[in-house]
Amino acid sequence: MLFIYKESLNALTIIPSPAGSKSCSGRSGNSGAQVTKLQQNLNAIKAQNTVPNMTTISVNGVFGTSTVDNLKKVQSYYGLTADGVYGTSSRNLFMDLIGSSSEGYIRFPFGGGVGFKNRNDESYESVDYSWLTVDAMNTAMSFAVYASGVLHKDLLFNDGSYINGGDNTDHDTHTDGRDLDISTSNLTTDAELKTALEYIIAQSNVERVLFKETYVLPKVVKDAGHYDHFHVDFYK
Numbered sequence: 333m334l335f336i337y338k339e340s341l342n343a344l345t346i347i348p349s350p351a352g353s354k355s356c357s358g359r360s361g362n363s364g365a366q367v368t369k370l371q372q373n374l375n376a377i378k379a380q381n382t383v384p385n386m387t388t389i390s391v392n393g394v395f396g397t398s399t400v401d402n403l404k405k406v407q408s409y410y411g412l413t414a415d416g417v418y419g420t421s422s423r424n425l426f427m428d429l430i431g432s433s434s435e436g437y438i439r440f441p442f443g444g445g446v447g448f449k450n451r452n453d454e455s456y457e458s459v460d461y462s463w464l465t466v467d468a469m470n471t472a473m474s475f476a477v478y479a480s481g482v483l484h485k486d487l488l489f490n491d492g493s494y495i496n497g498g499d500n501t502d503h504d505t506h507t508d509g510r511d512l513d514i515s516t517s518n519l520t521t522d523a524e525l526k527t528a529l530e531y532i533i534a535q536s537n538v539e540r541v542l543f544k545e546t547y548v549l550p551k552v553v554k555d556a557g558h559y560d561h562f563h564v565d566f567y568k
């Protein structure tokens with residue numbers, strides 16, 4: 333599972349937005365490297381075999397009829413306005429489908445994986461997307477595998493950050509892909525909480541964990557506001 337994330341990050345980059353902006357736009361008649369990337373991503377989505385009736389695009393960097401038609405099919409299938417214009421909503425959708433951001437962050441899979449669930453999947457338009465650096469994500473996945481194997485519990489992961497980082501009103505420190513919230517609702521006993529904390533702080537790339545209790549453990553910082561989740565900070 334860890335391997336797949338790294339592969340998807342290297343193989344597929346999303347069309348970048350203009351510097352400093354989270355918006356983007358591409359339409360019929362545009363050409364260039366960003367259109368090439370869009371065509372590669374459309375072919376990658378076709379290869380997922382989820383959206384019906386897509387065709388393979390010959391990747392030529394020109395936003396022509398087959399690019400428009402295939403983009404419309406993806407937009408339509410996932411409930412966006414099927415206008416064949418690649419704007420912010422389409423980009424966010426592509427990031428969700430392909431799983432990497434232009435900042436190099438990667439997203440928790442829809443639903444979850446071995447030993448964890450992504451809490452933000454109830455709604456497609458949920459305000460955060462749980463993007464982490466590859467390093468942080470791999471460690472998070474190892475927490476989940478450990479929790480599943482040792483505690484026999486699924487972890488609930490939450491809002492690493494917005495796509496590409498950025499303020500989230502409730503979690504405005506979650507901007508760099510290196511913050512992870514782990515709900516403690518599935519860890520019902522004091523022993524389970526402590527066991528999970530001991531595993532987390534043993535990871536070399538974990539700088540500290542905020543939680544209401546300290547358990548007199550290194551790296552664990554007592555913070556009354558974190559009463560229902562571990563907030564894990566990874567080293568920058």
Ligand SMILES: [Zn+2]
Pocket residue numbers: 503511512513562563564
């Ligand atoms: Zn947090």
